């Protein structure tokens with residue numbers, strides 16, 4: 001008989017303990033963020049989909065069209081093309097398509113790139129109405145992003161390079177250019 | 184004109200309209216309160232975007248529910264399927280007419296007031312049974328079966344705990360019960376307190392509120408008896424549920440917390456407009472206080488299991504309420520009221 | 522045999538899932554019910570089969586690595602840890618100690634996150650809606666920290682063959698120390714809200730009792746085995762990584778019911794906190810990435826690596842033929858064996874208990890289906 005009541009009272013007590021806790025939680029401040037109006041600061045290390053690195057000095061991409069990223073991607077979502085402008089030695093990137101629907105964000109492409117031409121974007125607000133919206137044209141994105149940074153994007157630029165200037169001139173201009181941007 | 188329309192009838196129609204309006208408003212407010220309280224307990228603000236602090240959220244939700252198509256499953260018993268939601272929300276609204284909101288604010292002061300309410304509240308289980316049965320869904324059926332077993336079992340302690348009050352007052356009439364508590368409320372007597380606790384627990388079970396929400400146990404039965412309901416059918420069940428909560432809280436207030444009586448130092452017993460308003464306020468404060476506790480409980484506890492629910496009823500609630508009733512009878516004999 | 526409707530018996534066949542709130546994913550359990558009593562429970566799996574093992578046999582190890590996080594979304598890092606350890610074993614790559622410590626720290630943090638996820642989901646199965654938001658509050662803290670170092674919140678892709686992708690910075694280390702303090706306080710909240718709660722106790726105690734023999738028979742591991750009194754933890758039984766240097770206990774309970782499993786997991790959170798604390802104190806300096814050839818040649822030969830994932834023993838078996846793509850990959854996920862118990866444990870229990878038992882097993886369906 002005593003145990004019967006003891007059980008009831010200890011049970012009731014445990015319920016009251018829980019209720020006191022939730023009551024205290026109820027008056028504590030909320031911990032959520034009102035998302036579309038407030039956003040959390042996102043860590044600089046966030047790995048979003050990939051993007052081409054913009055060289056702020058030249059407003060060019062760094063890609064040398066070596067195809068390493070395309071080969072390293074386990075999901076086969078990268079396809080890129082480059083062309084050789086007339087008279088140039090190196091290829092210039094003209095098309096870079098990322099099929100983000102297949103990307104597993106593994107980071108292999110970024111890590112294999114020999115010239116660090118790829119970076120992770122910090123775009124996380126990715127929602128769309130169809131899967132076609134996630135076939136990113138990174139060259140296009142490059143242009144947009146460069147413009148946002150106030151640069152005149154020079155990507156996929158197929159104009160033949162100026163005929164080789166005499167050697168001393170080239171070495172002279174290079175430090176000049178970098179010096180001016182630094183200052 | 185008074186010949187054509189007897190004043191009694193006008194009074195009835197007007198008060199019915201008021202009661203229905205009140206039931207709807209109550210449901211709208213309670214849904215919001217529930218979501219807000221739930222949110223804050225879980226340390227989030229609850230609905231926030233529609234209107235200032237999300238005040239219009241329920242209105243919008245109601246509109247959305249009304250705009251939705253009422254789907255009837257293929258194998259369902261169409262007539263019963265459509266009848267069930269109505270069955271679930273009409274009786275509690277009808278029962279509201281005997282609730283004394285203030286000294287004069289009572290549509291009908293039936294001399295069997297308590298019985299009237301209880302019998303109407305019991306129809307709720309029928310609605311759930313019909314809904315579960317007609318849905319042609321196994322989960323719904325389980326919900327319905329659970330509801331019947333649960334409500335039938337819990338009706339007993341519910342009645343027994345109310346009988347304590349009735350025995351004390353010697354009348355089923357709501358106004359008598361309130362009048363008997365002028366100045367001292369039954370909940371402050373030992374027997375009254377026990378009866379109130381038991382009533383509260385059974386009230387939770389009768390309205391299928393957590394932790395006794397077995398008929399709609401989400402994690403087990405997806406949504407229980409209203410799994411198949413969409414749109415306004417679902418909305419009406421909601422309305423019924425919240426009106427039932429209101430009803431349970433109103434009975435508790437009337438029978439244990441002194442009805443529209445304020446605490447003794449603030450009691451106003453007139454019949455004027457101001458006095459009525461004050462009484463109404465007291466009544467609503469108590470009712471919503473009880474409902475708030477019900478909501479608070481819901482967001483704190485896990486759900487009980489079916490056999491535990493019945494065990495608890497038969498092994499704890501019924502014996503204690505029986506003993507309580509006997510004790511009340513003895514005390515009432517020895518110490519006549521007043 | 523999947524139960525089928527049988528008109529000659531007065532029983533009901535109920536399909537629970539693949540879309541059901543408490544099967545946590547696309548698991549289908551076919552039940553034969555007598556009233557609310559479960560006569561037979563037959564799990565049907567495979568709705569989320571994605572051929573991860575086959576993909577492991579056509580992709581290079583680093584290419585496959587992104588897949589492991591997709592198997593167990595709750596504890597992606599332990600799955601990754603097992604994979605890279607197996608590959609390193611087969612390829613004979615030495616991992617710098619700092620990288621190994623970092624792996625342990627992040628894995629243990631991930632284990633806490635996984636247990637917190639389970640805690641919330643289990644209580645949700647029991648009909649308590651609030652605990653999951655409290656536990657997610659803490660889990661969020663962990664995920665923020667892990668996001669800071671790995672760059673992702675769920676499928677971390679953090680390990681690399683021969684190291685980890687990024688070194689820990691001060692922000693992570695400080696944040697983790699704050700978390701350790703905070704989590705110890707929060708465990709008290711859980712105790713008050715859930716462990717002591719009479720309704721919870723009544724629903725979990727004595728429900729789904731799994732005895733030692735059943736555990737051994739079905740090869741169940743992890744908290745399920747430890748809840749039945751079997752102190753079987755790969756971190757101690759077949760030590761790997763830097764676990765031998767760290768001090769921690771293996772919490773066990775003897776009852777074998779859902780409540781025992783619950784207690785074991787909560788106690789494990791405490792032990793994880795201890796491990797993380799020690800590992801942070803001992804974190805050596807040095808590189809986090811070993812020199813690894815561009816093409817990681819596997820074998821010829823085979824390698825077997827067992828690790829303790831949040832849900833139990835996780836094994837990788839790799840056969841290499843000298844190329845950089847494994848010839849054979851076999852993964853033994855913990856939940857598969859844990860789920861196999863269900864049919865035996867659930868005979869004659871109530872429908873509500875079935876949900877409790879399933880919750881207490883902590884099933885992650887994608888890991889079962891692979």
Ligand code: SF4
Pocket residue numbers: 050072073074075076077078098102103104105106107108109110
């Ligand atoms: S992150 Fe991985 S999957 Fe995505 S594009 Fe790069 S290599 Fe391919």
Ligand code: SF4
Pocket residue numbers: 062063064065066067068069070080112113114115116117118
């Ligand atoms: S690996 Fe880098 S440089 Fe090579 S093609 Fe890809 S982005 Fe260009």
